[in-house]
Amino acid sequence: MNEGMERTPLTRDFFDRPVLDVAPDLLGRILVRTTDAGPMELRLTEVEAYAGEIDPGSHAFRGRTARNSVMFGPPGHSYVYFTYGMWHCLNLVCGPEGRASGVLLRAGEIGIGAEQARKRRFSARNDRELAKGPARLATALDVDRALNGVDVVAGPQGPLSVLTGTPPPRDQVRSGPRTGVGGDGSHQPWRFWIDGDPTVSPYRAHVPRRRST
């Protein structure tokens, strides 16, 4: 058949759909990250949907702020945030514009660029751990707030883009509660992953931290 179709860039229309349609559809897609050291490719294996202002688990739940403003903009752009004083996480904004929904990219398998990733993720004990978790994924791909708001459907010449790849069969897509999300947003099964893939991160329930003295 047509092997070339596996590497077509995703379009704006792909992202201009309800986030619960886009999120599972991103599994198996190829995230391309081009750094000064060259191109990297990551096959997405785990994502989470965040449904904007109606979703208590979303950064957009309490409306627009300086941090989350790109979520309120057009679909097909990156939303990168800094958290826990140390880490970055990468999301892709979904449509329609103004809905402020997005997909957190939680894990994947690195193909091209593994040598770059090993240098940044020096504590990883094996290649399956290079991007096993959202902050690990961002670290491996050298993603930080400088990449907030990047158009990811402008083509692979940019710093971030997504190619069609090969989606898994529907019966290999699983869903369950989102990792680390508490409160009223904790029970929606809006985490999606490829069943049995060794790069999927372990589920962790939200733990309210006791304040230290």
Place this chain on the structure above:
DNA sequence: CCTATGATGATCT
């Protein structure tokens, strides 16, 4: 394998 905890600072109330 598992659970517990400190790190560290931007963000929001």
Place this chain on the structure above:
DNA sequence: GATCATCATAGGT
């Protein structure tokens, strides 16, 4: 001042 879409490490099983 509290919270946080997390991770690495230490120590138990």
